[in-house]
Amino acid sequence: MSLGLFREAISLFRVMGTSYCASNRPPQATACNGSGMSKSNNVYKDAYNRCLRLLDETRSLPSEPELGTLLGVSRTTVRTILARMEETGLIAWNKRAKTVLREPHPDDFFPEEETDTLAEIIERSFMRRLLAGGAEAGMQINELELAREIGVGTTSVREFLIRFSRFGLIEKRRNSHWVLKGFTRAFALELTEIREMFELRSAAAFAALPQDSAVWTDLDRLEDEHRQLASEIVTRFNEFSELDERFHRLIHRASHNRFIVDFYDVIAMIFHYHYQWNKAQERERNEVAIGEHLVYIDALKSRDLGKVDAACRKHLKSARQTLLTSIPESRLPQKS
Amino acid sequence: MSLGLFREAISLFRVMGTSYCASNRPPQATACNGSGMSKSNNVYKDAYNRCLRLLDETRSLPSEPELGTLLGVSRTTVRTILARMEETGLIAWNKRAKTVLREPHPDDFFPEEETDTLAEIIERSFMRRLLAGGAEAGMQINELELAREIGVGTTSVREFLIRFSRFGLIEKRRNSHWVLKGFTRAFALELTEIREMFELRSAAAFAALPQDSAVWTDLDRLEDEHRQLASEIVTRFNEFSELDERFHRLIHRASHNRFIVDFYDVIAMIFHYHYQWNKAQERERNEVAIGEHLVYIDALKSRDLGKVDAACRKHLKSARQTLLTSIPESRLPQKS
DNA sequence: ATAATGTCTTTTATCGTGAAAAAACAGTTT
DNA sequence: AAACTGTTTTTTCACGATAAAAGACATTAT
Known part of the structure; x- marks a missing residue:
């Protein structure tokens, strides 16, 4: 060897x-x-790109503070954006008047990779x-x-x-x-153990929520999205992962417990990379999961705790299975 | 106002x-x-102090690597320590021979506050x-x-x-x-909810451990310590908090789940400061807790899951109560 | 041959610095 | 007066630099 x-x-x-x-x-x-670069201006670049998309819709832009809240940045950044848009002839800017002069061209946008956070x-x-x-x-x-x-x-x-x-x-x-503990079977089992504990509890809390709670309309909306996706699964199967996260986060939020809600970050992160990594039978897996979600949603709406528990258990079990099969217990040294 | x-x-x-x-x-x-100080040498100072205590016991010190593992520092730090001990006439140092010349004097020690980590x-x-x-x-x-x-x-x-x-x-x-979320009643309730979930599961896992597992002897030792402390509670009541942490960590470790084990850091941190903050009826509280621990330990040793569950619930409930009473729901502006 | 010591290299912990972004302040416009 | 724009101050974010500490390598002693 x-x-x-x-x-x-x-x-x-x-x-x-x-x-x-x-x-x-x-x-x-x-x-x-x-070079001795201190800090990249990715916040500005990302907000600029998003602001460009806004340009298509209106003939003139709102006030600076309004734009700030809309884009989620400070007014300082808004003004930097406006300054550049004026410079490149996209808008005419005079105090409150910010009139759109032309439609944004593809190369008005900053390249995608320059808009990422360092952390990302x-x-x-x-x-x-x-x-x-x-x-x-x-x-x-x-x-x-x-x-x-x-x-x-x-x-x-x-x-x-x-x-x-x-x-x-x-x-x-x-x-x-730092020591790497490894993306092992043990890790997946420990993760899913907590996940199951937390989600069963959250689901029960969810079902017990009063009828007038806003979550029920959120749930209805998610149900629609699930049906939509199910009907177009052949082409849109890769959109499931995002929907999956929104669905489970909604349920976890019903726990009203910050530790449970925060723990979903761990799950989301793992599943995010897991989805990227393991593309085997992706469509089939997602199709099954959508079906399970619909049963789960139905159980929640019935407010029957027994049904909720069963549907939740069933889905989590298959989610665990999916995760586990993608992790080889010990990466044996492959002969080359 | x-x-x-x-x-x-x-x-x-x-x-x-x-x-x-x-x-x-x-x-x-x-x-x-x-001044432009880069890094304090607290690791060295702390290890030096601990090494001084070693001096009382032996006539000569072991090899450098051995000292390193004993003090939990690198050989580089060990050599710095030895160099200073030679300088201050505590030892004679010639290659392997490190003979103790005199007993350490109180002012050989570095001041306590210089041995703390920046993080601390x-x-x-x-x-x-x-x-x-x-x-x-x-x-x-x-x-x-x-x-x-x-x-x-x-x-x-x-x-x-x-x-x-x-x-x-x-x-x-x-x-x-950053935004402060506050040390509120809600926080305490969310924390204890998770704690109870985790500890009930860990305790059940503990009771299911095979007879020859090392934890049973650890548990016996802890039981002894509890009885010792109970008998001298009048003078040593403030030593309970440390024992409490060791006891609960032992139980949590039985879960073999890193998320459960790590979560105890949150609990330990909160209780650590809580103990410092709320000294009201400290002795009485600790006395009660020791009693509950002993019942809990007994239940674990019986390996009767029903008894374990009951004892664990009882103790956690009173722990939660203690924590809650020390947190005023809303700090009303006090009239001065 | 093993395990120690002596020496040299690499990595971690921490700081000051400077640009990006936020926030505060001051002056205008509706 | 309320909301906006123009200007200035603070704060966050990220970097390179440096001392402490760890770790690797070479040498020597049992």
Whole structure:
């Protein structure tokens, strides 16, 4: 058994004790240029793009504070956006008057990749490596190397790892490195155990909500969306993951417990990357899930706790199964 | 109703919309000197102090690596410690020979406050302010101000807040400040709801553990400690909080679920500060709790799931009650 | 041959700094 | 007066730099 297969191991994770540096790769700056850049203006760029889409609909833009709340940014950023729109001849701007001069052209938009948060960039890089295989449990994570590889500062990587640690996939050794705990079967089982506990309780709370609660109309709307999607499943099957998250979050919110609601972040994150990773029988899986959701919704509307419990259990069981089958217990060293 | 009472509000938290800066206080550097200090050597100082205590027991110190594992630090730090011990005439150091020359004197020790982690310093400062009253839900938390007040860099404060956010007491507004959610009755209820769910499950798992599992001897040891403490409760009642944590952690560990085990950090943190804050009837409360623990332990040893469930429920209910009574629902503006 | 010590390199923890973005303040317009 | 625009101040975000601490390598002693 040669050591060749270990050489393929990605450089960021390091086998306990021994260290492998895949340093034949040049130090590439993926996200940022090499200069002493302090902070990217992605907030502005993203808001600018979204503002462009607004331009199609109206002949003139609203007031600055209104635009701010609409785009979710401060007035300072709004003014930067307006300034540029004036510059590029998209609008005429004089105090309150912001009249649209022309329709936005595709290359008025900032490129998609420049609108991402640093945190998103780091998360994607990190998860790609985590799921790309070769990331065995017990490996060390090196902040400095990770930062260099992604092309960002160490502080951002540190903060990311701290935030990420609540997902239970990594752990910090005091005054030392982080340790990868691995995306293992054990992890999936522990995750789903909590999920089932929390969702059963939330679903029961949901069913007990008074008839005039706003959740029932939300539920009706979601039911419609499910039926819509079911009828067009052949072409739109990949839209399920987003609907799935909205549905389960609605249920969890009925618990009125911040720990339960927050825990859905862990689930959502795992399933998000799981959906990206495991495309096998995606359509069939989603079709089944939609069916289960509809039964589940029906049970909720009946307000019959027994039916709710059964429908919830059934769906969660198959969700767990889906997750489990996509995780090989131990990534055996594949012969090449 | 004058605004006087608001002026007493601590400067770090800011009422939504309006801002109050208690800036008559000089910018005090509590933790660090003002100079461009990068990193304190608290790891070394703490390990040095612990090493001093070792000196009492032996005539000569073990090898460097051994000392390292014993103190939980690297050999680099061990050598720094030895170097100083030689300098101050505590030991004679020549290669492997590290003979103790004299007993450590009280002022050989570094002052306690210099051995704390930055994270601990920040947490204490933050919690003191949080519990000191005047910290209403909805207030803003200012990283910069917090950092200046404690006398540390903003990075450390940011990292602390990120770590702290998992306790559910604060929340981040994107691209903006943190918001205090408050140590309210609602918080306590949500926390205890999860705690009860997790502990009931863990306790059941515990009782189902095979007879030869190591936990049973751990449990016996804890039972002894409980009886010891019960018999000397008049003088040692304040030692209960530490025992309480060890006991509950042992039970939670039986769940073999990282999310359950990790959640105990939230509980431990809250109870830690709660114990410091609410000293009313401390002895009586602890006495009752010890009694409940003993019943609980007995139930576990009986391996009778019904008894375990009942004992666990009973204890958790009174723990919740204790926590709740120490939280006034709404801190009404007190007339002065 | 194993396990220690002595030396050198790498990584982590923390700070100050500067640009982006938010927020506060001041002056205008309806 | 209320809501907007113009201007200034603060705060957040992210970086590079530096001391502490960890870790790796080379050498020496049992």
